[in-house]
Amino acid sequence: MASDNKAMVVIGAGAGIGGHAAARFAAGGYHAVLCRRSDEAGLQRLVGQIRDEGGSASGYLLNAAEDGAIEDVLAEVERDIGPVEVVLYNLGAQIGDRSLFDTTHKTFELGWRLATFGLFRVAKALAPGMVDRGSGTILVTSATAAMRGNAGQHSHAAAMGGRRLLCQTLNAELAPKGVHVAHVVVDGAVNSPDTLGKMVGGKWQEFLDAKGEDGIIHPADLAEVYWTLAHQPKNCWTHEMDVRPHSDRPWFNGAGLTL
Amino acid sequence: MASDNKAMVVIGAGAGIGGHAAARFAAGGYHAVLCRRSDEAGLQRLVGQIRDEGGSASGYLLNAAEDGAIEDVLAEVERDIGPVEVVLYNLGAQIGDRSLFDTTHKTFELGWRLATFGLFRVAKALAPGMVDRGSGTILVTSATAAMRGNAGQHSHAAAMGGRRLLCQTLNAELAPKGVHVAHVVVDGAVNSPDTLGKMVGGKWQEFLDAKGEDGIIHPADLAEVYWTLAHQPKNCWTHEMDVRPHSDRPWFNGAGLTL
């Protein structure tokens, strides 16, 4: 692979948002790097689809909760492929609603480790290079739980809410140096078979049918939002925006789906 | 003019955001309708520029604070040109910072009349048709003052803050019916000679030079944001987003410019 390639890395690349974002950036000329925790076959399928479309892509299995794992992959990418121009942090802390009693110390910590600490580690690993080059974009897939806590979301909301303010600190320090941090509040269900699909389980098709064509976010359309954000001119950057299906109520109006 | 034209109306069309938004939508095939309070010559210049580029456009002088004025123009547009598919409400309540003592009842009311009531009137006039057609977009240029009040902004912040929540009520009622309401928080200075330029006055060029190329929002780039919002697919709508130059601090970090 040519070392002058600009890379776009997705941390959390399943068949939903992550995979579609990788494909979108590959179609736009980036080398897409897809990272996910497990399912080598699924990973290679996504990489293969991008290559079949004429794009450039690689895949890594990566446990973001493990010390050094994120840092090693990012270093390898920057050495072997090229500078990471765009990273999409696409991991949440979604472990399903559970009461305080049912939320162990370990579960609470895991949410933080995946949703908050992981982004901090990515920023720490990539920001120096981005600042040196005077450009770079850190995209963060966020959720309703970053805006307010609700019953059963002890780990999830603490991790996502902390991450939202981390994005604000990163933005305050990095934006003047040319690095764009964007926090995208995905305030509705996404057609993502590998995450929401698994949570919903056997009734997934029924769920999709009930939502209807316009009632669930298409990851390809969300990928377009990420593409646009990563290419905003420096005079007109967005730090935070929400997206939801037109038929969903926003979180501040009492969303039905409390993800 | 062909009555099957889809119209895009700008309320508050000066040489800055409004004019550029009109030009962008005209370039994309809309008939652009530019409305402003005064300066017939300036208005015709903007209309002429759009036509010179091969676009379709009309201009109206319109005092949004006057009873019936908005409603009459919108009715005329829908009768003579075509359905208003997109409207950009681009009027603020900016009257310059002034103390409570220096804010008369009349000034306070004028801010509300322009920034809050005017949008309500536009929505009331256009929403029935948009709902009937199952589509339409109401774009609102907002400002820092919609997010928090600050000293000297008694009229401005009350009007803009009320408008922000009005946008939320409109969205709650209209989005499920296919009408997209988007509130864009312009949290930084815009290169707009007819508004900010006049406020800054004689030192305008000096002001621009100090800001630098990337330090002030280009209205053409903001117009692109509006275009993108108006064409988001229904499964992935944005209700609120911020924009600012990368070198500006966000409002929640204490922006220097308190517009």
Next chain:
Amino acid sequence: MASDNKAMVVIGAGAGIGGHAAARFAAGGYHAVLCRRSDEAGLQRLVGQIRDEGGSASGYLLNAAEDGAIEDVLAEVERDIGPVEVVLYNLGAQIGDRSLFDTTHKTFELGWRLATFGLFRVAKALAPGMVDRGSGTILVTSATAAMRGNAGQHSHAAAMGGRRLLCQTLNAELAPKGVHVAHVVVDGAVNSPDTLGKMVGGKWQEFLDAKGEDGIIHPADLAEVYWTLAHQPKNCWTHEMDVRPHSDRPWFNGAGLTL
């Protein structure tokens, strides 16, 4: 009446929050001034109850939507009774949920006139004296609708949201001069026969029974909150706080009652 009395004025003094606040401050040594739009008999009953308890009180019928009405009463109070040390602005813009179609221009304006403009007028009338004396408190009864717009609240949310930011501008200007502005988000139902009681109508007792003893805000307890706020030392002022029954969900968790 002794002209050295310190006065506490309630704008919007029914048998609920307003009446109880007046009684609480009268019990604490203030001369309570109760203002309401109508029902002279009800007004005199409240005044009489305070006097029966040994307190000092007066009553005024006052249409806050009318030019000069607020200003005249406040001037009369300051001339005949004494400086207004505390004012409670207790008027909302609650006209019941209604669609955009059913919200006339007049209704929309009335909401603003009562909830936003009225507070501005009170502040403009009282702030100069309070600043001169270096002390004074402006208490504002607010509601869920000041925090976010929801369907059917076009007038209400625009007026209350604008008022919230007006409170912030007033605070920014007046707090350093010794005048305390406090915005109290009453995010739950209040046991107020004259307002909520009338909205609920014939099933009021049934409504109260369903809520239970701890499930509805007692105006006497809310009055205690106001008393505490008005007597916070200058080193430790609260600008905003919420109150709700322990059994109610907060607005950001999807309140059942959308007042």
Next chain:
Amino acid sequence: MASDNKAMVVIGAGAGIGGHAAARFAAGGYHAVLCRRSDEAGLQRLVGQIRDEGGSASGYLLNAAEDGAIEDVLAEVERDIGPVEVVLYNLGAQIGDRSLFDTTHKTFELGWRLATFGLFRVAKALAPGMVDRGSGTILVTSATAAMRGNAGQHSHAAAMGGRRLLCQTLNAELAPKGVHVAHVVVDGAVNSPDTLGKMVGGKWQEFLDAKGEDGIIHPADLAEVYWTLAHQPKNCWTHEMDVRPHSDRPWFNGAGLTL
């Protein structure tokens, strides 16, 4: 000590907020339990002062970052003294502003461990008993950094912002069961020699003089706020409130002190 005593526990009891809160609740009849990480002599001085005033108090050295330490102390208190009716979580994650480069993984984690995870552990340890008894109060001393991130606050803002949303999840689950969670945004400097005093260092007296009598929060006055919150009737609970000196600008107006 009588085992029927009701206990009030302070996690983070220095000579500022924590010590004064302990003294206030002891004066009101609670057995105050003061916990802090180090300085046995300072701890015993605070305990001694409370006893000298006729109050009941105990002290524990406690490293909240250590596994099991919080849980052990709380179990001991409930066994030897009595049920913990009120707990004040008074630890922050304040490590001084530092750039992303200067914030190590370890520092970032420590902030979370002290400010977020520690509160979760306290809630997990105490909530079952409080829910059984149908009463209890969890008070949380919060800060500006819980409301928005700012440059240099990567660890602090992520930890405090996460904690704020954790408080909301705790409230959503526990309030209906009779447990009151209150998040107090201390948005200004506090006269606390053991924390802010040490950060300011040698110029502490100069700092105090510059602030003036009303320009810095007195911990005794803040302790009164905590007392009031812990005794609100169930029909009228506050989940969040801000406090600041009247002369300070709120965080949303660009606070001078970015703690």
